[in-house]
Amino acid sequence: MKKILMTMLAVAALLMSGCAGKKPMYEYAGYSESFYNLKQNGDAQATERWKTTLEESIELSNAQAIRIPPGVNANLGYLYLKINSTDKAIFYFEAEKKLYPESTVFMEKLIKKAELMKESKGNS
Amino acid sequence: MKTFLKYLIISVSAFVVLTGCTPKMVTKAEAFPGMYNEKPRSLLVMPPINESTAADAKDYYATTIEVPLAFHGFYVFPYELTSDVLKQQGIYDSELLYDMPLNKFYEYFGADAVLFTKIKKWDTSYMVLASNLTVSIDAEIKSTRSSQVLWKYNGTVVVDLSGGGNSGGGLAGLIANAVATAINTAAADYTTYAKQANGRFVGSIPYGYYHPGYLKDQQVQLVDQTPAD
Numbered sequence: 622m623k624k625i626l627m628t629m630l631a632v633a634a635l636l637m638s639g640c641a642g643k644k645p646m647y648e649y650a651g652y653s654e655s656f657y658n659l660k661q662n663g664d665a666q667a668t669e670r671w672k673t674t675l676e677e678s679i680e681l682s683n684a685q686a687i688r689i690p691p692g693v694n695a696n697l698g699y700l701y702l703k704i705n706s707t708d709k710a711i712f713y714f715e716a717e718k719k720l721y722p723e724s725t726v727f728m729e730k731l732i733k734k735a736e737l738m739k740e741s742k743g744n745s
Numbered sequence: 746m747k748t749f750l751k752y753l754i755i756s757v758s759a760f761v762v763l764t765g766c767t768p769k770m771v772t773k774a775e776a777f778p779g780m781y782n783e784k785p786r787s788l789l790v791m792p793p794i795n796e797s798t799a800a801d802a803k804d805y806y807a808t809t810i811e812v813p814l815a816f817h818g819f820y821v822f823p824y825e826l827t828s829d830v831l832k833q834q835g836i837y838d839s840e841l842l843y844d845m846p847l848n849k850f851y852e853y854f855g856a857d858a859v860l861f862t863k864i865k866k867w868d869t870s871y872m873v874l875a876s877n878l879t880v881s882i883d884a885e886i887k888s889t890r891s892s893q894v895l896w897k898y899n900g901t902v903v904v905d906l907s908g909g910g911n912s913g914g915g916l917a918g919l920i921a922n923a924v925a926t927a928i929n930t931a932a933a934d935y936t937t938y939a940k941q942a943n944g945r946f947v948g949s950i951p952y953g954y955y956h957p958g959y960l961k962d963q964q965v966q967l968v969d970q971t972p973a974d
Contacts, residue, residue: 646956649812656808656825657936688955691815692823699826723787723820726855727827 647690648681650674672700691721695728702731707739773951774963779895780951781963783888785857787820788953789850791839792828797867802935806864806882809939813947814860818956822854851889858895861885866901867935878904880938884946898949900942 655674659667675697682689698713711732718728774781790810795803807824814821836842839861850856866881881901888895949967952958 646816653808653812653936653940656811657805659825660804660808690812691820692811692826695823696825699823699829721820723855723857724822726853727822730853731826 644685644687646687648678648685648687649690649693650677650681652678652690652693668700672697675700689716689720691724692717694720695724695731698731702735702738705738705742707735707742710735769969770966771969772963773949773965773967776949776967776969777896777951779888779893780886781960783857783890783895784954784960785819785886785888785895786954787822787855787857788814788886789822789827789854789856789859789889790814790824791842791859791861792831792837794838794840794843794861794863795867797864799864799867799935802864802867805936806862806867806939809936809943810860810862813940813943814950814953815955817947817950818953818959820953820955822856827854847887847889847892856889858886858888861887865899867939878934878938880935880942882939882942882946886950896950898946900944900946902938902942902945904938 651674655671659671661667675693678693679689679697682693694713694717698710698717701707701713702710714728714731714735717724718732790807793803793806807828811821811824831837843861847859850859861884863883864881865883866879869878879901881899883897883899885897886895887893952960952962
């Protein structure tokens with residue numbers, strides 16, 4: 622009887638630890654909702670919320686040591702590109718490329734564009 | 746022996762009844778061999794083709810598709826970025842691209858495949874005592890190397906907005922229902938149902954590279970529901 626009880630406890634412990642250790646595949650931090658809000662309103666406030674969402678996704682992913690979702694770094698880079706923060710833009714495009722080699726061709730085009738913007742800024 | 750026969754008859758008839766009711770099933774490998782041959786790792790989401798009467802459906806629907814595809818294992822190009830780039834290249838209308846060679850998207854983005862979505866329905870239909878909200882999406886993945894269709898499916902979600910057939914309350918109840926419907930069909934609700942429609946079709950796509958089930962789901966059974974055309 623005691624043996625059965627012990628076995629049951631061991632199995633239960635195993636099952637529970639199996640569940641507790643399971644990490645989510647991605648942490649999007651409300652990406653779809655924030656993206657929808659951006660499309661619907663498109664104002665400065667919606668853009669700020671979009672930026673916060675992307676940053677939160679990166680923080681939450683890093684905190685759990687899981688892969689940052691596809692496109693999150695690239696989207697953040699694009700926000701910086703649009704306000705002429707070319708160094709930050711390049712930083713995030715590089716991060717996307719490193720994490721997802723599938724994005725290499727596209728990210729290199731964007732990095733090149735950011736570098737050109739940086740040069741023309743320096744010359745003017 | 747007699748009881749054995751009885752069980753046999755019951756189980757055979759149960760089998761007949763059950764198979765009679767089940768829809769036609771296919772495995773993922775039978776339905777979508779191109780996905781397993783070409784093994785696309787990255788998907789470029791094209792601007793949705795809008796055949797519905799709702800002009801704003803295109804932009805709103807586009808915000809719902811990236812996340813489920815990523816969770817299914819694909820590298821999905823960020824739509825906010827790629828749609829801007831396509832616009833700058835003069836591409837607003839995916840319909841015009843549908844029959845064209847797609848190798849340009851491999852050259853420009855490095856995308857292995859392209860996802861076309863068609864919004865068939867995005868509307869509320871009012872009837873005397875009830876109203877339905879329908880979101881219907883056709884979707885196709887096409888290769889950027891061969892321009893072949895690698896996968897296609899349809900996802901329709903119909904929602905009864907009248908509160909589960911509870912028609913009590915006479916005329917006052919009817920008016921209350923109409924008000925509730927007007928409130929219920931805010932634009933945000935459509936995206937909720939669009940997500941449900943997406944959930945139906947995304948599940949049928951063979952898993953992508955970043956999913957633990959990648960190249961292990963060939964024998965998974967699906968309801969054969971490819972669009973008729």
